[in-house]
Amino acid sequence: MTTRAFQKIYTKIDNITKATVTLRASGVGNDELATVGGKLAQVVKIMGENVTLQVFAGTEGIATDSEVVFHGEPPKLRVSDNLAGRFFNAYGEPLEGGEALDGEAREIGGPTVNPFRRRQPSELIATGIAGIDLNNTIVTGQKIPFFADPDQPYNAVMANVALRAKADKIILGGMGLTNDDFLYFKQVFENAGALDRIVSFVNTTENPPVERLLVPDMALTAAEYFAVDKGEKVLVLLTDMTLYADALAIVSNRMDQIPSKDSMPGSLYSDLAKIYEKAVQLPNGGSITIIAVTTLSGGDITHAIPDNTGYITEG
Missing domain, CATH: 3.40.50.12240 (Rossmann fold)
Known part of the structure; x- marks a missing residue:
């Protein structure tokens, strides 16, 4: 994880399915938007620090080291x-x-x-x-x-x-x-x-x-x-x-x-x-x-x- 212009950028994804990714992140809200490897996604589940996002366009091309940036607000x-x-x-x-x-x-x-x-x-x-x-x-x-x-x-x-x-x-x-x-x-x-x-x-x-x-x-x-x-x-x-x-x-x-x-x-x-x-x-x-x-x-x-x-x- 790195920080750029006061914005956390996560670079370690723990799990990838065809429609979702899961990673460890803090300070994230339910329904919050994020960008995963350049694709728009939304938080659908939070269990402690484990956050699951649905990637609207699907996860094809996303790797475990793809950048994840949370937008701080829902749609x-x-x-x-x-x-x-x-x-x-x-x-x-x-x-x-x-x-x-x-x-x-x-x-x-x-x-x-x-x-x-x-x-x-x-x-x-x-x-x-x-x-x-x-x-x-x-x-x-x-x-x-x-x-x-x-x-x-x-x-x-x-x-x-x-x-x-x-x-x-x-x-x-x-x-x-x-x-x-x-x-x-x-x-x-x-x-x-x-x-x-x-x-x-x-x-x-x-x-x-x-x-x-x-x-x-x-x-x-x-x-x-x-x-x-x-x-x-x-x-x-x-x-x-x-x-x-x-x-x-x-x-x-x-x-x-x-x-x-x-x-x-x-x-x-x-x-x-x-x-x-x-x-x-x-x-x-x-x-x-x-x-x-x-x-x-x-x-x-x-x-x-x-x-x-x-x-x-x-x-």
Whole structure:
């Protein structure tokens, strides 16, 4: 270990798996970001001085003497009204090559709103889609699962909901989108002239799967800014939560955690709940409503992912 400009640089890694590295380090916080051999990583486990980091792009090319530098803070998103109309990656960096964001840097993945401060959801979000408005009415502050077969055009339906919904802001969190789906969302939003009320965080199939774990928290941090600070009605669209859960499984399996049902981590319920429970109707009139796609493998509604999702969302 050496120290450079008051920053500790560790050069001894004790264990390397396909997705994680473990080393001895002190003064490190949970969820803190780090750079491992030039690759971005995040602290996922601390046992005494043994620190385990998940490396977002995978550990290929990392050696036991690769440099590890801790950043001293967890992932953050710069929030401002300038978020609207932009496409970002899982780290909150502009995708379209535009200017970097100015604004207040806020930690992602914070706590949910105290139930005491919530109001009973009662306001309709009209979508103009009869099957939804008549049979499955969306109310502000709800968390709504959208179970779909992988072969169904669920992203087209989500884009349709985004354009028609009577909401102040639409936040799209895309996880494992194909490039075709990403371009589809982009073109549909641009052609409809709706970009001024849409914020998108996108992880495509070309990006490392583990990066998907950041997308919902990025999307919900943006949603909280508009709902809590600005008192706006925000609709969050998350697609696809099955690919998010698969990324959770990748990390937990690489950490040799004992898998639960369907090879999912034992923490799956909590991991999903901390996302869905961000749905809220606030006293100031602001609200966060979440519609999340969960694709079903072979139509199996009993799989751990839809099973847990149904419990959390009462879906």
